[in-house]
Amino acid sequence: xxxxxxxxxxxxxxxxxxxxxxxxxxxxxxxxxxxxxxxxxxxxxxxxxxxxxxxxxxxxxxxxxxxxxxxxxxxxxxxxxxxxxxxxxxxxxxxxxxxxxxxxxxxxxxxxxxxxxxxxxxxxxxxxxxxxxxxxxxxxxxxxxxxxxxxxxxxxxxxxxxxxxxxxxxxxxxxxxxxxxxxxxxxxxxxxxxxxxxxxxxxxxxxxxxxxxxxxxxxxxxxxxxxxxxxxxxxxxxxxxxxxxxxxxxxxxxxxxxxxxxxxxxxxxxx
Numbered sequence: 001x002x003x004x005x006x007x008x009x010x011x012x013x014x015x016x017x018x019x020x021x022x023x024x025x026x027x028x029x030x031x032x033x034x035x036x037x038x039x040x041x042x043x044x045x046x047x048x049x050x051x052x053x054x055x056x057x058x059x060x061x062x063x064x065x066x067x068x069x070x071x072x073x074x075x076x077x078x079x080x081x082x083x084x085x086x087x088x089x090x091x092x093x094x095x096x097x098x099x100x101x102x103x104x105x106x107x108x109x110x111x112x113x114x115x116x117x118x119x120x121x122x123x124x125x126x127x128x129x130x131x132x133x134x135x136x137x138x139x140x141x142x143x144x145x146x147x148x149x150x151x152x153x154x155x156x157x158x159x160x161x162x163x164x165x166x167x168x169x170x171x172x173x174x175x176x177x178x179x180x181x182x183x184x185x186x187x188x189x190x191x192x193x194x195x196x197x198x199x200x201x202x203x204x205x206x207x208x209x210x211x212x213x214x215x216x217x218x219x220x221x222x223x224x225x226x227x228x229x230x231x232x233x234x235x236x237x238x239x240x241x242x243x244x245x246x247x248x249x250x251x252x253x254x255x256x257x258x259x260x261x262x263x264x265x266x267x268x269x270x271x
Contacts (some may be wrong), residue, residue: 144250
């Protein structure tokens, strides 16, 4: 997290798709009510969905239109306008490693305002037309643990049980309003979460196995291969031990659990 800025810095805070954004007020020419679907603003400016420009889904109409002072002038549809706020003294976070490569041309980081996280857009870098969606990130090689640790935190995610070595777990936190999804999900990353003065990438263990990266009710904050990584969980069963091998490779049973627990070599997969 960077130090507070001095003076005033006004930003227009908006929601587009499932993500929240901050736009420097000096880059905003106008905020307007749109016409019907596909209608131009006052018959002059073509309105384009901000979510779609960033690689996401089309916005539901009618929303609101924000006219940006870029060349050429760009009018974008957003889901809602939250407020105009002075964010000079709000915490500002740099993007975590692994996300900056894809988002750096469009965002310099994220600002936390009223306990909600907003990606700060670089308006001059926004595309003016919807391009082809980026190819999905190649899947990481799956590495199964040969043996479970002596003590493990067992979590449930997308209906499956997974074990995480207790020595890499720092905390379990509820999802909360400060979590932010990204415009386009990439690989196992479901979004970003501010904690302990940094942004944590929130990953999905099922996504490492080919499932979608879905945010869930809890995040298990871990230190994997020297990186701060959060793991999504719908339920945390607690710390367990005395695991015995199950039939499937990488799966083990534990007293009190009705289903086997899968152990991936997460340190290897995130290295």
